[in-house]
Amino acid sequence: xxxxxxxxxxxxxxxxxxxxxxxxxxxxxxxxxxxxxxxxxxxxxxxxxxxxxxxxxxxxxxxxxxxxxxxxxxxxxxxxxxxxxxxxxxxxxxxxxxxxxxxxxxxxxxxxxxxxxxxxxxxxxxxxxxxxxxxxxxxxxxxxxxxxxxxxxxxxxxxxxxxxxxxxxxxxxxxxxxxxxxxxxxxxxxxxxxxxxxxxxxxxxxxxxxxxxxxxxxxxxxxxxxxxxxxxxxxxxxxxxxxxxxxxxxxxxxxxxxxxxxxxxxxxxxxxxxxxxxxxxxxxxxxxxxxxxxxxxxxxxxxxxxxxxxxxxxxxxxxxxxxxxxxxxxxxxxxxxxxxxxxxxxxxxxxxxxxxxxxxxxxxxxxxxxxxxxxxxxxxxxx
DNA sequence: AAGTCGGGGCA
DNA sequence: TGCCCAGACTT
Numbered sequence: 013x014x015x016x017x018x019x020x021x022x023x024x025x026x027x028x029x030x031x032x033x034x035x036x037x038x039x040x041x042x043x044x045x046x047x048x049x050x051x052x053x054x055x056x057x058x059x060x061x062x063x064x065x066x067x068x069x070x071x072x073x074x075x076x077x078x079x080x081x082x083x084x085x086x087x088x089x090x091x092x093x094x095x096x097x098x099x100x101x102x103x104x105x106x107x108x109x110x111x112x113x114x115x116x117x118x119x120x121x122x123x124x125x126x127x128x129x130x131x132x133x134x135x136x137x138x139x140x141x142x143x144x145x146x147x148x149x150x151x152x153x154x155x156x157x158x159x160x161x162x163x164x165x166x167x168x169x170x171x172x173x174x175x176x177x178x179x180x181x182x183x184x185x186x187x188x189x190x191x192x193x194x195x196x197x198x199x200x201x202x203x204x205x206x207x208x209x210x211x212x213x214x215x216x217x218x219x220x221x222x223x224x225x226x227x228x229x230x231x232x233x234x235x236x237x238x239x240x241x242x243x244x245x246x247x248x249x250x251x252x253x254x255x256x257x258x259x260x261x262x263x264x265x266x267x268x269x270x271x272x273x274x275x276x277x278x279x280x281x282x283x284x285x286x287x288x289x290x291x292x293x294x295x296x297x298x299x300x301x302x303x304x305x306x307x308x309x310x311x312x313x314x315x316x317x318x319x320x321x322x323x324x325x326x327x328x329x330x331x332x333x334x335x336x337x338x339x340x341x342x343x344x345x346x347x348x349x350x351x352x353x354x355x356x357x358x359x360x361x362x363x364x365x366x367x368x369x370x371x372x373x374x375x376x377x378x379x380x381x382x383x384x385x386x387x388x389x390x391x392x393x394x395x
Numbered sequence: 396a397a398g399t400c401g402g403g404g405c406a
Numbered sequence: 407t408g409c410c411c412a413g414a415c416t417t
Binding site for chain 3: 072073074075076077078079080081083084118120121124151152153154155156157160172173174175176177179221224225228229234262263265292336338
């Protein structure tokens, strides 16, 4: 099994007995083969490629954390149109950032995005720092994202270690154990560092980082890896031993609890009342429907919002919905309460954390995806 | 080390 | 339905 990329036709093929030496030479030219593969077969036309602008690279990397490329693309376009540079983002109201982020999930990313932009302006004169260490000091940028930005934007020799890379390393080098476990992850960081190209130009470094991502995203996928097209097929432990399905080891199973919540759809004509959630926790900083832990409590809240002598709004059930998070399942019991008063009369009830919002104006508020879905179906049922 | 944080893609 | 994804951060 040839382990060198360059001319090998004159070389006799190593025998199986020489497998140990081929492993070490794989380590030595892993980067050469990966870079060559990326240039020929990797992705080159993603919206955040073909630029050295650290702002654009940073924005894409934050959005891509735990989020797939196809999901990110429309959000990335919206953000760039609204916030073309870091200074524009830094001076924007955080609520505008949240509104554009709504639906992407992991909303702490949006808050940190805004905080990071302000830090870049205030602490770095509006220019992203070029070192991994300085980048990793910024909000929302950890070791892997710092390496991605530094290598793409500044040609730094630093390795990423994301889900793609963990899968590639586990398979090619036969790394056992769940990569989420600290010990395994540390070993992978060490391995990844050892594989970095030694004498590489800035473009090579970028191609290398992109190659790690591309290999994991296009060939070495979770379900059915396309080993026939893989440049490491002959050396890959998983491929050679038929263990693609076992590597990397799966996360240990754990029962996810179910929570239940009641949500109040307080409607006055075409408007509903939204409540701003606390900055941390589930859907932190987003606008959502008023909630209660049971129906009686929700009814009490409805009376509260109904005002004095305004009559007790009757609660009527809407179709329940279930929303699945990473670590628990949420059953939502929506209850509709109709008010028969003008919005103007109700405006006085609003404070900084409540707002009457027209169903047609939800776009300008950051609303969690399932709540948005609920309200959209409500709008569809209006006369 | 374990828990917290969404939403969507896909088998 | 279950699992995972261009992870970071808190406890």
